[in-house]
Amino acid sequence: MITEVRIFDLESFVTLFDSVNLTKVSVTDSHQAIKFAIENGENRSDHVVINPISIGVDLLLTGDIAHRYSIIKQLYDEHTLVGIQTRVRTYQPMLLESLTHDEDPAKVDAMELKLKFIEWKTIEPEYNKKSPKSTKKPKQTSTVNRGNIKSKKSTRAGKNEK
Secondary structure (H helix, E strand, C coil), X not given: CCCCCEEEECCCCCEECCCCEEEEEEEECCEEEEEEECXXXXXXXXXXXXXXXXXXXXXXXXXXXXXXXXXXHHHHHCCCEEEEEXXXXXXXXXXXXXXXXXXXXXXXXEEEXXXXXXXXXXXXXCCCCCCHHHCCCHHHCCCCCCCCCCCCCCCCCCCCCC
């Protein structure tokens, strides 16, 4: 059974921030029903948008605060993807989206940090080459290596092109 929340590097699976005290973890997993109006004025929904998971982590830095803060700041600046293991689930890949800290004069040896992680989803574009047989006009199959194309004068609707 997992009893501690861990933030780990995705490449090496090494736990980051071993020496910080996690005080609170808030996970937000939400969906959004898209609504639209129909002819009689009623609202309907026919699909759902899945929002990225966000995780808020509250930390208390103690000891060598400047060094520990610099490690977290480096993670933020370099857009390093991490995994977050909670008691119920492991979330990955996550990006540190915001970093907020509070400096309280009453806490000389400690600093409170609020981290917000957001689920990172990479989109890979797909390219398909159309064959000349699958289009009505074979010269429209590719826009690559066409060179300089001169524009044609537009014609009115209903007239044939010459």
